Amino acid sequence: MGEIRNCPSCGEFFNYVGIRDVCYKCAQKEEEMYQIVYRFLRKRENRAATVDRIVEATGVDRELLYKWVRKGRLHPAVFPNLGYPCDNCGRLTTQGKLCERCTEELKTDLRTYEAAKEFRENVQKNERATYLADKGKHAKEN
Structure with a gap:
């Protein structure tokens, strides 16, 4: 049985069952943005793009990029300049919280x-x- 939560992106109520942390509409928007970012990164000349460059070129939110790296949807082994901020100092990391x-x-x-x-x-x-x-x-x- 799920629980009713507010979507952190749009504020709408949704039934949280542990799979997505946003509502269905926002999840669809995130997936569209992911596809844009992934198509951008698949090009050989963009594989070493930094987070700033990806944000600039695709318009995706920086936090979404970090979320995808944390969840393993974008792999730093394939895209070496990707990561997410260390919980302590803010430097980019690719595993764990620090x-x-x-x-x-x-x-x-x-x-x-x-x-x-x-x-x-x-x-x-x-x-x-x-x-x-x-x-x-x-x-x-x-």
Whole structure:
């Protein structure tokens, strides 16, 4: 069973069943735009076109291009200058939500955090061991 939603493009109500995120009319318009973009990109001289060039030549909305790349309808392997913005910095990426640079920065930060956490745990363990050893010496002296 679907749910009633407002189309984010035109505002009309439509029955959302998980297939399309827009109403039928807007989906048809998107498909027409996709065909225009795909015909443009199929030409050998346009295969390396940038997002800006595609928007300029076809009139398609930049967000639609990003959506098609995310969903795998336009493949960066075939069209190398296509991508969508990284959720963190906005640079174009072709997979996941973060670009390579942001992914590496995140990995570095996690490694640093884990190393610091391990260091703190070792310091605490050594302090406890020293405290217990000192406490044992004092007990023997008394």
